[in-house]
Every structure is written in structure tokens, then in C-alpha cells.
Amino acid sequence: MKNLLALLGQIADKSQRPKVTRQIAQELGAEHLVIFIKDVEIDVFLPAEGFPQTLQDFHTWQNFLVSSIKKKIHHGTLPFPDQAANHAVGIAYKDECVLVLLGGKPREQKLESLRELLPLLASLFKHERHMMHSEAQLKLTDISLATTQEMAHKLDTTRRELHTIVTQYRSIFESTSDAIMILNYDGHLVEINPACYRMHGYTYKEMIRLRVRDYIHPDDHHKFMEIIKKTKAGKVFTISGTHVKKDGTYISVEVVCSGFTYKGQPHLLAVVRDVSQRRRAEEALRREFETEQRMELLMEQRNALRKVNKTKDEFIALASHQLRTPATVVKQYIALIMSEFAGPLTHDQMQFLQIAYDSNERELSIISDLLKTARIDSSRYILNKVPRDIVSILEESVGDLNSMYESSKQTVVVQAPQESIDVPVDPIEIKLVFMNLLENASKYSYPGTEINVAFYNRGSYAEIVIADTGVGVDREDQQRIFDKFTRVDNELSDTVSGTGLGLYWVKRIVEEHKGSVRLTSKLGRGSKFTVRLPL
Amino acid sequence: MTKSILIVEDEIMLQDVYKLVLSAQGYKIHTANNGAEGIQQLKATRPDMVLLDLFMPVMDGKEFLRNVDTSDYPDTKFVVYTNLSDTDTETEMLELGAHKFVLKSSMTPKDLVALVKVITM
Numbered sequence: 001m002k003n004l005l006a007l008l009g010q011i012a013d014k015s016q017r018p019k020v021t022r023q024i025a026q027e028l029g030a031e032h033l034v035i036f037i038k039d040v041e042i043d044v045f046l047p048a049e050g051f052p053q054t055l056q057d058f059h060t061w062q063n064f065l066v067s068s069i070k071k072k073i074h075h076g077t078l079p080f081p082d083q084a085a086n087h088a089v090g091i092a093y094k095d096e097c098v099l100v101l102l103g104g105k106p107r108e109q110k111l112e113s114l115r116e117l118l119p120l121l122a123s124l125f126k127h128e129r130h131m132m133h134s135e136a137q138l139k140l141t142d143i144s145l146a147t148t149q150e151m152a153h154k155l156d157t158t159r160r161e162l163h164t165i166v167t168q169y170r171s172i173f174e175s176t177s178d179a180i181m182i183l184n185y186d187g188h189l190v191e192i193n194p195a196c197y198r199m200h201g202y203t204y205k206e207m208i209r210l211r212v213r214d215y216i217h218p219d220d221h222h223k224f225m226e227i228i229k230k231t232k233a234g235k236v237f238t239i240s241g242t243h244v245k246k247d248g249t250y251i252s253v254e255v256v257c258s259g260f261t262y263k264g265q266p267h268l269l270a271v272v273r274d275v276s277q278r279r280r281a282e283e284a285l286r287r288e289f290e291t292e293q294r295m296e297l298l299m300e301q302r303n304a305l306r307k308v309n310k311t312k313d314e315f316i317a318l319a320s321h322q323l324r325t326p327a328t329v330v331k332q333y334i335a336l337i338m339s340e341f342a343g344p345l346t347h348d349q350m351q352f353l354q355i356a357y358d359s360n361e362r363e364l365s366i367i368s369d370l371l372k373t374a375r376i377d378s379s380r381y382i383l384n385k386v387p388r389d390i391v392s393i394l395e396e397s398v399g400d401l402n403s404m405y406e407s408s409k410q411t412v413v414v415q416a417p418q419e420s421i422d423v424p425v426d427p428i429e430i431k432l433v434f435m436n437l438l439e440n441a442s443k444y445s446y447p448g449t450e451i452n453v454a455f456y457n458r459g460s461y462a463e464i465v466i467a468d469t470g471v472g473v474d475r476e477d478q479q480r481i482f483d484k485f486t487r488v489d490n491e492l493s494d495t496v497s498g499t500g501l502g503l504y505w506v507k508r509i510v511e512e513h514k515g516s517v518r519l520t521s522k523l524g525r526g527s528k529f530t531v532r533l534p535l
Numbered sequence: 536m537t538k539s540i541l542i543v544e545d546e547i548m549l550q551d552v553y554k555l556v557l558s559a560q561g562y563k564i565h566t567a568n569n570g571a572e573g574i575q576q577l578k579a580t581r582p583d584m585v586l587l588d589l590f591m592p593v594m595d596g597k598e599f600l601r602n603v604d605t606s607d608y609p610d611t612k613f614v615v616y617t618n619l620s621d622t623d624t625e626t627e628m629l630e631l632g633a634h635k636f637v638l639k640s641s642m643t644p645k646d647l648v649a650l651v652k653v654i655t656m
Contacts, residue, residue, distance in 0.1 A: 328618060328640040339644065341644070
């Protein structure tokens with residue numbers, strides 16, 4: 001007994017266990033000893049730690065052990081590596097522990113004393129087993145903790161990565177300047193980005209509620225219907241159109257549409273770009289191009305006109321010769337006859353010839369007038385200005401028309417300041433102006449009347465006034481008389497010869513001098529022509 | 536001494552009346568129908584006066600004066616006798632050596648005679 005206890009005491013030491021258990025077995029009269037502890041989780045008897053773990057014929061052993069539990073003590077035969085020791089005695093403690101003695105001939109007395117020690121043994125091995133389980137479980141827990149931690153870490157990382165990606169995509173969505181619209185096929189807006197509602201002048205809340213007709217130009221509504229069809233068919237394409245902003249203004253847009261799955265359902269994705277600026281730039285370019293084209297056209301026209309003008313000037317030169325030649329010939333021969341070069345003439349012959357001569361002279365005069373007008377109108381008309389004493393030109397003109405005044409019994413009075421001043425003029429052309437005005441004054445005045453000519457120095461300009469007390473000009477006609485070939489009907493006009501060009505020349509020449517000519521007149525009272533020439 | 540006049544004019548009817556009137560005044564008249572003939576006649580006759588028309592075929596009056604150095608003919612008065620009334624041409628012709636520029640449609644035969652007398656004085 002004492003020995004047994006001592007041995008049992010040593011059994012706790014796992015390293016000694018195999019030796020000690022053999023000693024215990026022999027002390028009890030057997031060869032081998034195996035202690036079984038029930039594993040509660042799997043409801044199977046397993047050898048305790050330190051005892052042989054692999055035993056043949058699992059079921060046989062289990063049955064034996066179960067029988068041992070039932071009977072408390074059980075005898076049987078068990079397969080064992082040491083074949084000589086297959087006679088087994090199983091002694092059970094409760095239903096937790098079975099001690100199996102194998103081989104030899106265990107004495108009953110010894111078995112009884114063993115039975116008293118069984119609770120201790122059972123407790124020891126149970127505890128051992130329990131510790132093993134706990135350790136295993138702890139290890140498992142550790143492992144699973146580590147795994148969980150790792151997984152949690154991975155999950156966290158993944159979540160963060162996902163968050164980053166989502167944030168990135170979200171920020172693209174939020175910050176892109178292209179308007180992004182997601183519509184369902186009912187035409188409702190499901191999602192819009194800031195660019196979209198800003199582009200249309202709405203807040204998010206305002207726009208998300210809109211239907212297609214609210215923001216698309218009426219002319220483009222049919223396009224939207226086409227889009228629905230086309231994108232449902234799975235195509236991606238671009239169209240141009242016009243959208244309407246909240247304030248009613250239009251924006252030119254380019255829209256790229258495609259169908260895509262959003263939240264599991266087919267939706268329409270539209271990316272809208274405001275191309276108003278681009279359109280405006282295109283417009284501007286087109287207008288520039290048009291302007292360039294127009295300029296080119298204008299240049300062409302100008303060149304054509306230049307050609308025409310050149311042709312006209314050449315025509316004038318040629319015409320002055322061609323038109324005048326026959327008339328010159330007639331003039332020479334009539335004059336020759338009238339000079340009685342070819343013999344004496346009768347009175348009648350002289351008279352008739354005179355008429356013919358006068359008519360021919362009139363023709364030559366008309367031709368001259370026409371040519372003068374053509375020259376004044378031509379681009380080649382240039383003044384050769386020199387400073388001249390205007391008053392002397394006036395007096396010269398008056399002198400030239402002396403015979404005319406005499407025959408009409410008209411007097412001319414010239415008023416001028418003591419000091420003569422020079423005015424920059426083309427002397428020939430200015431003389432023509434004065435001649436015309438003075439002639440008109442005489443032609444349209446009655447015999448015995450006075451014609452006044454006055455010169456004033458007005459500081460920045462010279463003023464020449466030629467006034468008569470003749471028939472005057474009606475208000476209606478006052479503007480017309482400066483027109484080409486215009487002659488006004490009045491009492492004296494039938495008696496006056498002329499082509500109606502005189503005042504046209506006056507106006508053109510004075511204006512070419514950067515001056516002005518004005519008519520003040522009252523019908524029946526007379527006319528006053530005021531010419532101003534810059535100094 | 537008999538004064539001579541060269542009439543350079545393509546219009547025959549005018550040529551005739553000038554010739555008629557001036558030869559009646561005792562001038563020796565030579566005629567040319569264009570500028571080229573005119574130069575030949577000028578060289579050959581060395582007249583006291585040339586009545587030079589401007590618009591002529593073959594060579595016109597302008598070309599005539601351009602091709603003639605009037606200083607080679609110190610005793611000859613070149614008178615442009617034309618129907619072209621153009622101040623630019625007038626200036627040009629005077630610069631080329633013309634003595635006078637006359638509009639022939641403003642002249643009667645009598646006027647011509649007076650002009651010639653004055654110039655060839």
C-alpha cells in the first residue's frame with residue numbers, strides 16, 4: 001500500500017509516467033496499466049497523457065471501457081501490443097475514468113485498495129485532461145484572436161482602400177466641370193452632380209425633381225426620345241443640342257449618352273458639356289472668316305471699280321477728242337465760208353450760216369461741260385492749291401463778264417477789305433466757281449438791277465457773298481439746284497442757255513476745297529450765294 | 536523769207552482747212568498724218584512752227600515730243616493743237632518742250648491765223 005501510494009505520487013510527473021505505471025501495474029500483480037479519461041466533448045474514452053495512445057481495435061476497447069463503467073469492474077480480453085498481456089481488468093470510477101490492468105494476475109485485494117485511490121487518480125488525470133483542453137483552447141483562442149485581428153486589420157485596410165477609391169470617384173463626380181446626369185428610363189433624374197445643377201442655374205433640390213422637358217429646348221425633345229431608344233440598344237453616342245437654364249436662357253451643349261446599370265437597374269448616363277463658349281468661338285471664327293471673305297470681295301470690287309474708273313478716265317480722254325473732232329471740222333468750214341474766203345455771201349446765206357455755226361458752238365459747249373463734269377467726278381480730280389488773292393480773282397471774273405452785264409444793263413459792286421489776304425485755292429477752279437455764280441446772278445436778274453459781291457475775312461475762313469435781286473429760288477428747289485443737270489423753271493429760265501451743270505460744279509469744287517456753299521433765297525426777291533473757304 | 540509750218544494731224548478734213556487758210560496767208564505748209572511721219576518731216580523741213588495733234592495712229596503727239604529733242608530745233612515753235620482738254624497733259628507737253636497748248640475746237644480759222652502770226656513773229 002505504502003509503495004503504491006508512493007508510486008502514485010510519482011505518476012504526476014509525466015516524464016516518469018511510463019516507468020511508474022509499469023511499476024504500479026506490477027505492484028498490483030499485472031503487466032501493464034492504462035488509464036482512460038472520458039473526453040466529454042466527443043464522448044469517447046481516451047488514454048490519459050503518458051499512456052500508449054494508439055490502441056488496436058478502437059471499438060473493442062470502447063465497449064470494454066463502457067462495460068467497465070456499467071459494472072464498475074469488468075474482466076475481458078483486449079488487443080494489446082504485448083499479446084501475452086491481453087487479459088484485462090477494467091476498474092471504473094464513476095463514468096469519468098477507467099483504469100485498465102493488463103496481463104498478469106491482479107489480486108482482488110489489491111484491486112480493492114486501488115479502487116479507493118481511483119478518485120484521486122481520476123481527479124488528477126481529469127484535471128490534466130482539462131488543462132490540456134484549456135491549453136488547446138487557449139492556443140486556439142490565441143490563434144483565432146490573431147486571425148481575427150489580422151482579418152480585422154485586413155478588413156480595415158480594405159475598407160480604407162475602398163473608401164479612398166469611392167472618395168476619389170466621388171470627388172471626380174463632384175468636381176468635374178462636365179455635367180453628369182443619371183436618368184432612369186422614365187425620364188426622371190436619379191443623380192446629378194454639382195456641375196449639372198450649376199450649369200442649369202438650379203440648386204440640387206430644384207433640379208433633381210425636373211423632367212426632361214424642363215431643361216431641354218423644345219426643338220430637341222424628339223432627340224431625347226431617340227436617345228432612349230438608342231441607348232437601350234446598348235450604343236454610346238454624342239449629340240449636340242440646346243438646354244434651357246432656370247432663367248430661360250439657352251446653352252449650346254454636347255451630350256455623350258450611354259446606357260449603364262445603376263443600382264442593379266438599367267439607367268441612362270448623360271455627360272453634358274457646355275459648348276456655348278466654343279460655339280461662340282466658332283461663331284466668331286466664322287464671322288471673322290466671313291468678314292475676311294467680305295473684305296476680299298470688297299477688295300475685288302474696289303479693284304473692279306478702279307478698273308472701271310481707269311476705263312472711264314480713258315474714255316473721257318478719248319471722247320474729248322472723238323466727240324469734238326467732227327464739230328471742230330464743221331466750225332472751221334462754216335467760219336471759213338462766213339469769212340467770205342470762198343466768195344461773197346448774201347445776207348441770208350450769212351444769217352443761215354450763223355445759225356448753223358451757233359448751233360455747232362452750242363454742241364461744242366455741251367461737250368465741254370460734259371467732259372468737265374466727268375473730270376470733276378473722276379478719281380483723278382485733284383486741286384492744285386496755291387495761296388491767292390481771292391478779291392483779285394473776283395474782280396477778274398467780273399471783268400470777264402463785263403460785256404454780259406453791259407448788255408443786261410446790270411451793275412456789279414464789289415466789297416472787299418483794304419488788306420487783301422491770300423486763300424489757298426486752285427485758281428482755275430475757283431475762278432470757274434465765281435464765273436458761274438456771277439453768270440447766274442446776271443442771267444436770273446432783270447435788266448437794270450444790281451449785283452453785290454462781298455468778301456469777308458472770318459478768321460478761320462474766307463467768306464464770299466454774291467447776291468442779286470432777281471427771280472430767286474423757291475424753297476422746294478433750293479436743294480435741287482446744286483444737282484447735276486438740274487435747271488429750275490422760273491420766269492427767266494427759258495431765256496437762259498445752259499446745261500444745268502454750273503451749280504453742280506460750284507458745289508463740287510467748293511467742297512473739294514473743304515469749304516461750303518449755301519443759298520439763301522426768296523422767290524421774287526433774289527438769291528444770295530455764300531461761299532466759305534478755309535484759310 | 537517764207538515761213539514754213541508743219542501740220543501733224545491725222546484728220547484730213549482739218550488738215551485741209553488749215554492748209555487752205557495758212558497757205559493763203561503765204562506760209563509754206565508741210566503735212567504729216569501721224570507722229571512718225573511728223574518726225575521725218577521735221578527733220579527734212581526744219582519748219583518755223585509745228586502744229587501738233589495728240590491723238591494719232593502709229594505714233595501720237597506725246598510720243599512725238601518724247602522722241603524729239605526740241606533743243607535740236609531752236610528756231611521751231613512746237614504748238615500742241617488738240618481737242619484734249621486735260622491740265623495734266625498740258626503740263627506734260629509744255630515740259631516736253633511745247634511752246635503752247637491750244638484747244639482747237641475753240642479756234643476758228645481766223646483765230647488760227649492770228650495765233651500763227653504771233654508765234655512766228
